[in-house]
Amino acid sequence: MADEMKECDCKLDGCLFFSTAKLARVFGKIADDAFSKTGLSPSHALLLYLVNQEGGIPQKEIGELLHLMPSTITRFVEKLEQKKLVRKRNQGKNVYLCTTEKGLSMQDEIIKAWNNLNKKYKNILTEAETLQYILLSNKLLSEIENQED
Template sequence: MNSCLFFSTAKLSRALGKIADEAFLKTGLSPSHALLLYLVNQKEGMMQKEIGDALHLTPSTITRLVEKLERKNLVTKRTEGKQAYLSTTPEGLVLQKEIINSWEQLHQEYEGILTKEETAQFIAISGKLLKHLEKD
């Protein structure tokens, strides 16, 4: 099965997911929740649709992520017509440094295996595949 792209990438995804979960454990957030909060913190607020576009996630997935961050009092949501605008709370802002540290830890895990050039090539090849596979 190592020669099958589907099974190889699925196995890689599970392994990277496990490493990411461990890296973000100290934040109390999943990697997806942490990245969403990171983006809102960086931009000092964002439209929910912008977040979906940036993370390549469906509106329903973004809604689910946002609801959990709201319950944890890390973001607030304000509706403007049909759009939802997210702002960070002071509690959410406090986590930014820990989120950055977790991302750095995650990157160090695989940077010791792949060179920067190999990482860039892998991302480019993955992006090419995604672009063609996600055509609607």
């Protein structure tokens, strides 16, 4: 047992979990700052953006696109409904999220916030490095999700 403990040299900077979590916290702060002018969190703004893009979209599809649990999407939708930024339409067992005039009026502001967010880190990595990072992240996510099934 002691030998096993020695093999695990817990260096935080060399740990994928720690590095990813740290980066997520930093990106989260940058995103919060970028979207603060919209009055919405980045996740709420991105949900609204997707609804506005489609005009109407199944709530389940939003959850899949944003990689969020149904209960989280339900809470986000309730908040956006309270602000009259989206409305729900039931069609059989499916719930569709639809745009509202007020929600559509925020689209330019959301896009501006998105662009401001991208400017914060655009010049740190090259385009090729950014693409490679995204490809590696997606590969890792996909493989981990397949292991869970």
